[in-house]
Amino acid sequence: MREGSRTAPNRPVSAICQRTPQAVSAVAAVPGTVVGMTRIDNYSPSGRPVAVSVRGLVKHFGRTRALDGVDLDVHEGTVLGVLGPNGAGKTTLVRCLSTLITPDAGKAVVAGYDVVQQPRQLRRVIGLTGQYASVDEKLSGRENLYLIGRLLDLSGKEARSRADALLERFSLTDAATRPARTYSGGMRRRLDLAASMIGRPHVLYLDEPTTGLDPRTRNEVWAEVKAMVRDGVTVLLTTQYMEEAEQLAGELTVIDRGKVIANGGTDELKAKVGGRTLRIRPADPLELRPLAEALDRLRLAGSATTVDAESGEVLVPIVSDEQLTGVVGAVTARGLTIGSITTELPSLDEVFLSLTGQKTSAPQDLRPELEEVAV
Amino acid sequence: MSAATVSPTAPTSPTITIVADPKIGLRGHLRHTGALIRRNLLWIKQDPESMMDAVLMPVIFTLLFVYVFGGSIGQALGGGQGAYVQYVIPGMIAMMSMNIAQGVGTGFNEDFNKGIMDRFRSLPIGRGSVLVAKIAVELIRLLVATTVVMVIALLVGFHVHGHWGGLLASIGLSALFGSAVMWIFLVLGVTMKNAQSVQAMGFLVMMPLQFGSSIFAPTNSMPGWLSSFTAYNPMSGLADAARGLMTGGPITHGLTVTLAWTVGLTVIMAPIAIRKFTRKT
Numbered sequence: 001m002r003e004g005s006r007t008a009p010n011r012p013v014s015a016i017c018q019r020t021p022q023a024v025s026a027v028a029a030v031p032g033t034v035v036g037m038t039r040i041d042n043y044s045p046s047g048r049p050v051a052v053s054v055r056g057l058v059k060h061f062g063r064t065r066a067l068d069g070v071d072l073d074v075h076e077g078t079v080l081g082v083l084g085p086n087g088a089g090k091t092t093l094v095r096c097l098s099t100l101i102t103p104d105a106g107k108a109v110v111a112g113y114d115v116v117q118q119p120r121q122l123r124r125v126i127g128l129t130g131q132y133a134s135v136d137e138k139l140s141g142r143e144n145l146y147l148i149g150r151l152l153d154l155s156g157k158e159a160r161s162r163a164d165a166l167l168e169r170f171s172l173t174d175a176a177t178r179p180a181r182t183y184s185g186g187m188r189r190r191l192d193l194a195a196s197m198i199g200r201p202h203v204l205y206l207d208e209p210t211t212g213l214d215p216r217t218r219n220e221v222w223a224e225v226k227a228m229v230r231d232g233v234t235v236l237l238t239t240q241y242m243e244e245a246e247q248l249a250g251e252l253t254v255i256d257r258g259k260v261i262a263n264g265g266t267d268e269l270k271a272k273v274g275g276r277t278l279r280i281r282p283a284d285p286l287e288l289r290p291l292a293e294a295l296d297r298l299r300l301a302g303s304a305t306t307v308d309a310e311s312g313e314v315l316v317p318i319v320s321d322e323q324l325t326g327v328v329g330a331v332t333a334r335g336l337t338i339g340s341i342t343t344e345l346p347s348l349d350e351v352f353l354s355l356t357g358q359k360t361s362a363p364q365d366l367r368p369e370l371e372e373v374a375v
Numbered sequence: 376m377s378a379a380t381v382s383p384t385a386p387t388s389p390t391i392t393i394v395a396d397p398k399i400g401l402r403g404h405l406r407h408t409g410a411l412i413r414r415n416l417l418w419i420k421q422d423p424e425s426m427m428d429a430v431l432m433p434v435i436f437t438l439l440f441v442y443v444f445g446g447s448i449g450q451a452l453g454g455g456q457g458a459y460v461q462y463v464i465p466g467m468i469a470m471m472s473m474n475i476a477q478g479v480g481t482g483f484n485e486d487f488n489k490g491i492m493d494r495f496r497s498l499p500i501g502r503g504s505v506l507v508a509k510i511a512v513e514l515i516r517l518l519v520a521t522t523v524v525m526v527i528a529l530l531v532g533f534h535v536h537g538h539w540g541g542l543l544a545s546i547g548l549s550a551l552f553g554s555a556v557m558w559i560f561l562v563l564g565v566t567m568k569n570a571q572s573v574q575a576m577g578f579l580v581m582m583p584l585q586f587g588s589s590i591f592a593p594t595n596s597m598p599g600w601l602s603s604f605t606a607y608n609p610m611s612g613l614a615d616a617a618r619g620l621m622t623g624g625p626i627t628h629g630l631t632v633t634l635a636w637t638v639g640l641t642v643i644m645a646p647i648a649i650r651k652f653t654r655k656t
Contacts, residue, residue: 099497120397120399120499121394123499124499128493130494134490135494136489138417138421147410147413148498150407150413151411151499151500153403153406
């Protein structure tokens with residue numbers, strides 16, 4: 001992971017102190033009064049700097065608890081994937097973090113700004129790309145970007161050059177003067193991404209950025225997102241597609257019915273669910289059957305050993321590292337020789353199913369999120 | 376605004392104090408409103424047909440009333456069609472203010488449905504800027520419509536008789552009242568589900584106000600209950616004030632009624648519109 005290189009596991013106190021003068025000078029440049037000296041924790045328990053910190057966030061819609069005490073951290077310069085089925089509260093979370101709605105309880109700090117107390121400052125450092133491309137369809141691509149530049153207080157000249165640079169960057173220069181309503185789905189999504197990048201945001205929210213796109217266009221959008229992350233943007237991505245989370249996010253938070261039900265790295269999450277599968281290939285293909293019988297007698301993890309005749313491998317489900325050692329020991333004790341042995345983690349879809357008890361939608365599933373649209 | 380110069384893009388910018396959110400200054404408001412006005416004007420450029428109502432409505436209404444009712448109502452006024460032209464043109468100025476004002480809610484509603492409003496609301500701009508820009512553009516349309524009325528008026532024989540100052544004053548008064556009415560339609564635009572229902576609502580409100588007034592015909596032949604309604608109907612007030620200003624005649628009552636409605640509507644509806652707009656999620 002990228003962040004691994006720039007993050008010491010336990011940041012010394014002196015490192016925190018060194019950053020303080022910089023922070024103070026940034027504060028002094030902002031007109032306004034110092035309200036209090038509340039310390040905002042910018043480091044996660046692991047000592048890594050955090051760009052988005054959410055604690056106990058609650059939002060009700062009538063009797064529905066759309067967010068029911070969500071905690072999460074997005075580390076600087078990384079992508080956090082927020083996964084969940086329809087109506088899990090993903091969009092509500094993004095809307096709270098982008099100041100479109102006010103949470104009922106809890107605290108959220110983005111790039112050092114509190115979402116409730118400092119909404120205007122916060123809006124300067126975020127970019128938002130919604131589920132539905134939110135650009136003005138009647139305006140051309142260039143006019144859309146120029147408008148947003150002006151609303152972000154760029155001078156006319158700056159706004160124009162920024163618009164042109166982003167049109168170039170997102171391969172929209174040829175379509176720059178056409179009204180956005182004539183754009184294809186992918187072009188529109190790219191324009192939407194470009195629009196979120198005008199203010200050089202510190203944190204970018206991508207709310208289901210590829211919902212409703214065909215696979216080719218989806219890959220295009222993923223490539224753009226990866227490029228933005230390379231430029232150092234911190235991303236909070238909501239998605240219901242495992243594939244998208246695996247492609248883009250280093251860490252995942254799984255939410256269901258407004259609650260966080262799991263989080264960690266993608267590999268960590270898979271391991272959490274337990275079941276790994278060993279694929280063992282005997283050195284001599286003729287030993288496949290005896291090997292399977294030997295392993296079957298071990299009765300590991302309570303489930304049966306299977307033979308994949310096509311690949312010439314025996315599949316053994318295990319739940320712990322000790323069992324791996326046990327398997328190897330049992331095979332050698334019988335005088336059989338292992339040609340190769342690989343560990344297979346469950347797919348994220350399987351992880352998700354075991355965590356929430358429901359299946360995720362396949363990427364081909366283009367149903368709009370009815371509940372979240374209503375929000 | 377100097378806050379714009381604070382680089383938010385530094386790779387890490389932890390804040391250790393909570394600094395009160397800086398207010399958006401007047402220049403910021405003007406810049407944002409200007410950018411949004413430009414956006415709405417580009418819509419018109421993209422889709423010139425959206426100006427058709429502002430250009431054609433005054434032509435059609437003026438010609439219809441002058442040539443259909445002009446003769447008979449003119450006779451009752453003690454003249455002919457010419458007398459009716461002098462009577463109805465100031466009424467047309469009044470009518471335009473409301474007809475154009477109702478358009479403000481429709482485009483507004485589309486913005487919410489298309490998701491662009493979320494983008495605006497996630498930007499560091501004053502929430503009122505979006506509303507003020509809408510009103511400004513609608514006032515430009517109103518000015519176009521009023522200009523068309525005056526051109527047609529002069530073609531069908533309207534005489535200003537030197538009341539050019541009065542003419543300008545009545546256009547100003549109509550714009551003022553129009554902007555007050557726009558707040559109502561902004562509230563409708565924010566609260567109602569779709570553009571069609573906003574339009575239907577607008578029509579229901581406008582018909583009795585416009586026809587139950589002194590815009591098209593003198594109110595003295597109307598039954599008592601109706602003429603007491605028309606006496607305080609802002610459409611009558613505006614038409615009477617414009618008539619007084621443009622052709623010479625009593626001004627005070629009409630002006631008072633119009634200004635009272637203008638102030639009252641703005642004071643009540645503007646905060647509601649802004650609050651509903653801010654809260655809309």
